[in-house]
Amino acid sequence: MADIFSSKRIEEMMQKQAHGTEPDALQIKSSDPAYKRNLMLAFNWYNYEKDIKVARSYLRSWVKAQKTIDVKQFDTVVDLCTAPVYGWLARLATHGAELSAEHAERLNTHIQDLMGEYRVAAPVIEDPNSPKKPSIQDAMLEKQREFLGMWEGEFDAFILNDCRSTDFDVFKYMQGNNVARPYAQALGELLTRRITEYVLASESTDEQIIEGYSCYTAAQMRRIIQWLEAGKADVERYLNFKKANQKVRVKKAKPAGVQVAKLKYLKEHENLKSVSPTSIVGAQQVWVYNIKNRKLGVYNATGSSGFSVRGTSLQGYDPETSVQRTLRKPEVVIPAMMEAGKIALRKVLSDLTTTETRLNGRINEDTLLLRVL
Numbered sequence: 001m002a003d004i005f006s007s008k009r010i011e012e013m014m015q016k017q018a019h020g021t022e023p024d025a026l027q028i029k030s031s032d033p034a035y036k037r038n039l040m041l042a043f044n045w046y047n048y049e050k051d052i053k054v055a056r057s058y059l060r061s062w063v064k065a066q067k068t069i070d071v072k073q074f075d076t077v078v079d080l081c082t083a084p085v086y087g088w089l090a091r092l093a094t095h096g097a098e099l100s101a102e103h104a105e106r107l108n109t110h111i112q113d114l115m116g117e118y119r120v121a122a123p124v125i126e127d128p129n130s131p132k133k134p135s136i137q138d139a140m141l142e143k144q145r146e147f148l149g150m151w152e153g154e155f156d157a158f159i160l161n162d163c164r165s166t167d168f169d170v171f172k173y174m175q176g177n178n179v180a181r182p183y184a185q186a187l188g189e190l191l192t193r194r195i196t197e198y199v200l201a202s203e204s205t206d207e208q209i210i211e212g213y214s215c216y217t218a219a220q221m222r223r224i225i226q227w228l229e230a231g232k233a234d235v236e237r238y239l240n241f242k243k244a245n246q247k248v249r250v251k252k253a254k255p256a257g258v259q260v261a262k263l264k265y266l267k268e269h270e271n272l273k274s275v276s277p278t279s280i281v282g283a284q285q286v287w288v289y290n291i292k293n294r295k296l297g298v299y300n301a302t303g304s305s306g307f308s309v310r311g312t313s314l315q316g317y318d319p320e321t322s323v324q325r326t327l328r329k330p331e332v333v334i335p336a337m338m339e340a341g342k343i344a345l346r347k348v349l350s351d352l353t354t355t356e357t358r359l360n361g362r363i364n365e366d367t368l369l370l371r372v373l
Contacts, residue, residue: 025095035100040196046088047193055087062090063111073115085189086110140182147183148190158227163220165227170234181242188235195228256281259309264365266291274369282306285373287337292366296333297324297359298349314361326354338371
């Protein structure tokens with residue numbers, strides 16, 4: 001049933017609406033009540049007249065004009081990852097269109113996503129006599145075609161079911177199959193075009209268009225548009241889901257020796273010796289003693305990754321539970337602390353009657369590193 005869209009008559013109808021001169025960007029204003037309709041018609045024209053390479057060139061021109069991103073870095077983005085609709089938005093904006101805040105934000109977000117996720121290394125020069133392997137773009141395009149083909153099959157099933165919902169759920173399918181963001185964006189573009197087609201067809205007074213869609217009742221047309229709009233909303237929800245759950249690149253930690261290279265501490269004092277400062281990195285608890293003010297303190301880490309060291313300061317400690325107290329009898333308290341088990345250690349400071357103050361993370365040449373857990 002969905003093959004109706006590839007029929008010669010419907011194709012001619014869509015080309016009739018799409019062809020002509022490039023849309024006048026100055027006529028597209030977010031304050032205009034017909035803003036969304038005019039924008040959709042402009043998208044329709046670009047979708048029929050231009051391709052993804054042109055969309056990418058439009059985006060590149062926009063990036064170059066904004067001067068916030070190095071164009072050379074943008075040139076490393078895989079072509080196929082560029083969603084054409086953002087190229088159209090960039091083109092319209094460059095030519096003076098007044099985009100809504102939402103569309104402007106989406107355009108900028110898409111460019112940032114491209115720069116963060118879809119850059120590739122410089123191409124490797126291969127032996128011209130070796131069998132040609134499919135490029136990254138070819139492989140991605142094939143997978144995208146398979147995904148969109150699957151959706152077309154579900155659309156056919158919907159049409160055959162008297163334009164009534166089936167068990168297919170766009171969001172659940174994409175979530176369950178971890179569909180890549182570029183493929184979801186491609187489906188969103190396809191849905192946008194279909195919505196435009198059906199809305200225009202349902203409102204048209206053109207005899208050819210009416211005849212082309214005469215196989216549908218008015219109620220069926222309404223259900224088709226609702227189904228497509230629900231699918232578009234699911235795509236948007238999935239893209240937001242992917243963005244919220246994308247993996248954050250974890251910065252590789254420096255080796256312990258490098259971290260403590262500039263740390264200033266007291267190696268020994270009388271019969272007390274500091275532990276190796278490298279043992280602090282990744283530890284959960286550190287006991288320190290300042291010989292100048294006779295304060296014994298304990299640092300507790302905030303997370304399972306433990307402490308790190310930056311310059312002369314301890315990083316990753318809990319400011320609420322990392323405290324210190326002045327010792328009246330250090331010769332008694334310190335040996336007891338050194339031999340205490342984990343449970344007994346909790347009472348070492350709380351049993352003292354001196355005032356408790358919070359530690360600030362700084363280690364200096366008067367500080368002994370007494371114990372690490």
